[in-house]
Amino acid sequence: MTDPRSTERAEIAAIHEVAKILTSTQNLDRALGTALRTLQSFLGFDRTAIFRPDETTREIRMEIAAGYTAEQRERGRYVWGEGIVGKTMKTGSPIALPDVRKEPSFLDKTRSHGASAGEGPISYLCVPIKIGAETLGVLTAERIGRTGTQGLESDARTLAVVGCLIGQALKLHKAIGRLQDEFRRQRQEFDKTIRKTYRIENIVGQSKRMQEVFAAVTSVAASRATVLLRGESGTGKEMIARAIHQGGARADQPFVAVNCAALPETLLESELFGHKRGAFTGAVEERKGRFEEAAGGTIFLDEVGDIPLSTQVKLLRVLQERKFERLGENRPVPVDVRIIAATNADLEKMVAGGTFREDLYYRLNVIPVFLPPLRDRREDILPLTEHFLERFNREHGKSVAFGKDALELLLEYRWTGNVRELENLVERAVVMAKAPVVQAQDLPRAIRVSASLPAVGSYGQPLAPQASVAASATEPPHPAAPQEGRPRAEVLKAMEREELQGALSSAGWVIARAAKILGWTPRQVAYKMKKHGLSSPWKK
């Protein structure tokens, strides 16, 4: 007999090794195979195996094995309660036999014990793989030609611990599998909704300029070419980006949108490229970047003009070599993504001024698509209004229409917030409407007022010629109405201030909420607050 202390050390080493293997990988079957071979080599077992019941038939099968041939493994099947394996599965209690061939309930199903008949006793151990009271499977191990009760006891002890470890691993794996299934299901649902929302049929535009945009979308969708979408905020850049993605071969792959203006430099880099643990202060976990998330699909880089120069270099590399590096790692990762970028910034001017790399500009500007502001395509206003009315009536269970004079105001307004502003206005009108027809006086003051002022838009620029139509005569006078003798720009400024202040106070001075009311971007709201010297009364 070997020295008991060295046996104990081998046992502890084996358990330690098995624990490490079981927690180190996502491929459970491979880990279980390695665990069994580890038991063989550390403790000298001749054969080891893991049995698991089939979920529907309950037949107990040898699933992972070491020391058995493929045929022997295939024969290792038991019904519930049959043989030693079936008994352990049924009772959840371990069985340890000094010589298995003397055991009447031993069936030798694998027929692996006949050939070794002359080699003396075969000690056989069968322990349950358990989580609490539930038996998930069975672990067996045997030694040929050696006995001794002490050896058998210590083997049983070790295997019992390993059985527990395997039980934990199975449980964890099952939980992860369930989460992954759930995640996949949710993503499919979500993708379906998104696809419904962003089909090109849902994009409205009768103007010649939008028809040109649609033609461009259709022709570029199928390729992987980089697209640069230009246009003011709210003109539909993100919507067009999704339509390009949906129209291409990558429609089933992810569409990942990143707003490059929303994050400070280091965070933007780790957002885009991911990072290793400890890559910078605060990087406590390893993180996958958005490029990796978009693999096989499309990444939409919104506000690309806001990317700092140092990050521009890395983006250029992705465009040139289709490779990037995670923060804190210098191993290039290949990536297959389509890039669609969008900006409202004057990139050409930025290139001239040295704040945007020229090489990156050319790489991005392969297929430029320009989305015209709504005021330059007034023939889209009514179809868009129709479209949003239909949608919000459906969503809010109403059936509201716009009166003729209200529609006229919409046609004249400058729409600095573009389609987004119109969309928000229609939703608000539908929600607030007390009567079936929305009249001019039900519309927000900014719209009524700017239309009543001939020839000047709310931002001091001249309006398109057809836009100067007098406001309804029934309009009640309000404090900010244009007054005799006051310069028009000043009056307008006062009105804008009033509108802004009104929205802010009804939004509790939450900028994002006020932006929603006004149909502006939060950035526009913040800018105008500064311009008019307005600040939240809550802030000291």
Ligand SMILES: Nc1ncnc2c1ncn2[C@@H]1O[C@H](COP(=O)(O)OP(=O)(O)O)[C@@H](O)[C@H]1O
């Ligand atoms: N042509 C259009 N047809 C229908 N809805 C549109 C159209 N253009 C924009 N929208 C809507 O207006 C809003 C703003 O569009 P978005 O794509 O986010 O603009 P941008 O990215 O240019 O700021 C979105 O809710 C979008 O659904």
Ligand SMILES: [Mg+2]
């Ligand atoms: Mg946008």
